[in-house]
Amino acid sequence: MTALTYRPPTGSFPVGVRDGELVDTTYPVLRTEDAEGRRIMVRAWHPAAEDGGARRPYLVGEEAQLVQWCLGLAGAPSDWAGQLGAVETFSQPDTPVAPGTFPTVVFSHGATSWVSQNTPLMEHLASHGYVVWSVTHPGESSGVQFADGSTVRHDEAFQEAFLGIVGTPDYIGKFTGDVAHRHAATPGLLDDLGMGPWARRWVDDHRAVIDAIEQDSIDGEAGALVTSSDLGALGVVGMSFGGAAAASTAQVDERVRAAVNLDGGQFLSDLLGVDARVPLLHVSTDAAAALAAVGVPGATLLETNEFFYEEHTRAGLHEHVHRLRVAAATHMELTDFVLLPQDERSTVIPDGGTVESQRVIDLLNATVGAFLDQALRGEDRDFPASVLHEFPELSPVDLSPIRDWARGEQGVGGA
Template sequence: MRLYEILLALSCFALLMSTLFTRKLPRLSGIVASTISMSILTLHLWQEGYRWQMFGVYSLTIVITGSPCWKSIRSSSTVNLWRSVRYTLFGLSCVVITFTVLLSSCLPVFQLPKLEGSYQVGTFTMSLTDEGREESYTENGGDKRKLLVQFWYPAQVDNVQKTEPVFPEDPKMLAAYKKGLSSFIKLPEPIFDYWKYIRSNAYEEAAVQHSSVPYPLIIINHGMGTTRLLHVSQAEQLASHGYIVTSIDHPYSTVATAFPDGTNTDYRTTFSMDNFYTVGKSIGTVWTEDVNFVIRQLDGLNAGHMPSPLTGAIDMDKIGVMGHSFGGATAFNVLNTNPRVKAAVNMDGSLYELDIHRLADKPALFLKADKFAEMKEQQRKGLITDAKLSSIIAQELAIMEKVKQHGGSVIQLEGAKHYNFTDLQLYSNLLQYAGITGTIDGYRGASVVNHYVLDFFNKNLKGTGGALMNGARSEYPEVTFH
């Protein structure tokens, strides 16, 4: 809960006490409690903004303060409410306050993890159109493949700048993301209205913090049917440690993509786990070319051919790619097909390209959820009865073993499920009970993933660090090397 929300809940309880138990408290206490409660409510609405989770406390505060009935009770010390009525009202009101607090805590306006690097972070978003590729997901002939990319980078920040919200402030753009994510989480869209208050740690279009050497580049790819906005904390942390990060929205494979010109795209990719290995390659080809196109565009941006704060700031000879789920598989595919990419991180992504002979001699980090060891053991013991699935798993495991020979690592995170490799784990603890995230605390999960990803890229792009890649460490008991 936010500061004024906590104060409002406490003041509402104090107001309730002063109203229902006027014989035990001075008459002036009711006036003071009413004034304080209404002042806090006003400050909360002005500074933090309304959200529906607090409706119960809003209603109690206004009713107790403004209702003539409550005023008459408070104004006379001789009023003798039946004890049962008085305590019933008190009990019901306490239930309302308690439920409001629980609801606000379970669906919080959460904060992204604080930056741990030495740099403050700037951000901006731009669209890029590949004139050489037609868009395959639209019905209009001649439509070109149009991408939305967001950048994070080490920045110089003045005192008047404010951090950017995670979701767009434009109501139409925000509505597109709420609609898409509500379908993904399978809850009504109005529930997520409070997301507009979630803020990042980055400052929009802040000046780049120039360095004596340019910064390595890392490209992030979201999972199938999600969005780049679920990887903001990962991007910010890397940028705060001296990387330039760009995250790609792969249109028509996201819950929504809201472009700066006001156009929005939805999810249209025909894809499921049932057709993963037949359709996956064709979709992966599109995503891989998206990444390759962005790299080519960044050559021009870095050379000053496009207006941006990043001219000359990117080391285009030190490129890493990472991603979650299908985006992780794409990152690994780009590593093996694009000679400019030096290292890749695959966060719990099943591979759609299983040809072990296509592997490049370059390092990759595989981060796996907590069922990986069980699946690996079942495969070893021959307990997977589906012959096709068993063959696919065997090929994936063989690729991971080969990756380790090329300086890579395969790591399992205990207590993590698939979406613990995204910011979704920060949105609500209730996601754990829905089976979307695992038992590991969201902030702890984010911290472990961010530290291992950073150490991997430091080792392979900067030539520093690498200690975490050497094996198990006592400060990370959740991590198992395979």
């Protein structure tokens, strides 16, 4: 079996990695186990002062079990954990932090996933001078391993709540029918009617980590990175459920300056028909193709969050909201599952296996990196034109049908 690999990050800094944890006693909790405080593990990638340290394997110790729990939920082969675990990353656990302060990113993985889910992206950002804090969500991550060796497995209630909405009339209606029908079905999946309670908790997990950085209350080796983290240049990034939480966090937390949602559908109404407060990038896959692959043909949606991030009569025109679709790649291939061989992905991931691993990694790194450089550093990266030119498989999402519908509803004209 050929060992999995990917190319080194392209920035000028070597990449360090450290773990830590905090206890949140500020925000409301859902789990009885969190009543005395929600214990949150974090992994942080950072610019390092020197190269030469040992590179961290992708999975260490019991982390393979955490990934196997995720694979079991996804119906994927358990040996994928072993293949991923053997990957030699470019992260060095025992290397000093580069001097100075750096733009800071708080990252959140997808539902029932794991803390190092998008390692190549984390390393890319760190190599280009970002401190990246990846957040775990006890009970909603596949599993969390703390420094003392204790683990927390995902709660079945979380998974059951998600499965409970799939197949409901509102769920199907959100993706099918004309614009008016899709819009009418959307509120039935939001807030307390769907995954909203957990979505709010994930927003609070983001905010708890930002609070802990601000208050210098992170324990463990990652605590040393607090003084390197510039909260004046703070972005939130997430994938899937974590991406939606990132967008909502940016809407409510004024410390956040930019947000990236990698293919996550919103489960809160805070951004429904409302302009995003800060620059926002939404990278989506082809939802209609994905639904067809799992037996839901005839999807008519333009993209998962077609009614979010902008006032409807101006949908797709907000200068700070960028919606880009990736052709061919599937939802799960925006994670490190894309490192697995194409032929294996094609047998497990519906409609998967048509994209080359490194190409997807390069696309995500370049797209997220350019957006954050422009939004947080003020650099002129000619975004998104630069990445659209470099990656023809990326294309802007046309929301003119949403505008036309909304203007017709309101009797409003305009181009």
